[in-house]
Amino acid sequence: MTAPTPLLDLDDGDALVSADTEGVLRSAAMGGAQIRATRSAVEEGALERLQGLRPRSVVVVTGAGRASRGAGILTAVLAERIGFPLVRATRTPVWVGPLDVVVVAGDDAGDPRLVQAVDAAVRRGAEVVVAAPDEGPLQAAAAGRVVMFAPRVRALTRHGLLRYFAVLLAVLRVVGSERWGDEVPDLEQLADAVDGEALRDRPNSEVFHNPAKSLASRMQGRRIVLTGDTESTVELARHGAEALLHAGRVATASELPDVLSAAGTFRVDQALSAHDSIFHDPELDGPPPASPVRTFVLSADADRMLVERRIAVLGDVDLVVASSDEGQVPSQRPELEQAAVLVGRLDMTAAYLQLIGGI
Secondary structure (H helix, E strand, C coil), rough: CCCCCCCCCCCCCHHHHHHHCCHHHHHCHHHHHHHHHHHHHHHHCHHHHHCCCCCCCEEEEECCCCCHHHHHHHHHHEEEEEEEEEECCCCCCCCCCCEEEEEEECCCCCCCHHHHHHHHHHHHHCCEEEEECCCCCHHHHHCCCCEEEEECCCCHHCCHHHHHHHHHHHHHHHCCCCCCCCCCEEEEEEEHHHHHHHHHHCCCCCHHCCCCHHHHHHCCCCEEEECCHHHHHHHHHHHHHHHHHCCCEEEEEEEEHHHHHHHHHHHHHHHHCCCCHHCCCHEEEHHCCCCEEEEEEECCCCHHHHHHHHHHHHCCCCCCCCCCCCCCCCCCCCCHHHHHHHHHHHHHHHHHHHHHHHC
């Protein structure tokens, strides 16, 4: 008995495209298009009513999954760098009033928490922006009283994180009282970076030059642990675990201190897993040992050297950063841009793993 092997070769771009009957590769590469669609809505005046507003706070109420991850990454990076409180919540706080902006985001237009959040924020006089499908109970609750950002680009629901990311960033740029610097990219700059990553991750690019395929090849045949050294990269790790779940792979995400404390267990596990499956006889040798664990640590470029020293004890570990071998200078990429690039890379990695099959 041997472990299942991949059904397709990662370097066979034509076979990958032919096997992609659900369009997961195209959908995973639509992050830049979703950001540009949000930018177009802003240019059409969607946020005109917020121009010049100096809010007491911006409250982000999200459903589970992609909306929560997008809010988590943006809040982790910007909360201490802007001139007003940026608050994440699962419902509209009771103190919200006319001086606040409430952003409600989620995939499910029938989610009662989102519907109640919109209704409560509108009743209390807050400015409300909704990033969700314009349908069902949520449409009735909004009823022309809110700014609605409905999806404009067709993509699978699991690939919607960057749309929420873009809407939240657009709101913050409009209501920000300070002058935004290069640290906070505009939506066009962000879309260019995400499209550049999608181009590097295209199916006909060989593994050696393709960051997403390279990650997929390192994940193949392993149990996967994703982690990060900051609050934002931990959110990225959780998004990666969710993306891999859709690809049929079981992965876990945790904070780096917890992963480091388990390093001894990983080493024992790797030793037990060192065997040749070709010569393994389950009747004589018993059940085959579990696949070895490989850890993937997501990090900002600026923290790379420090993180490399911290994770040296892990052994079978990969450090994943947004920079590439194609001339990108790490220090020139804002942290938010790096995060958006890694979201696209993780989505493409999961798509490749889904298509090649195996374990």
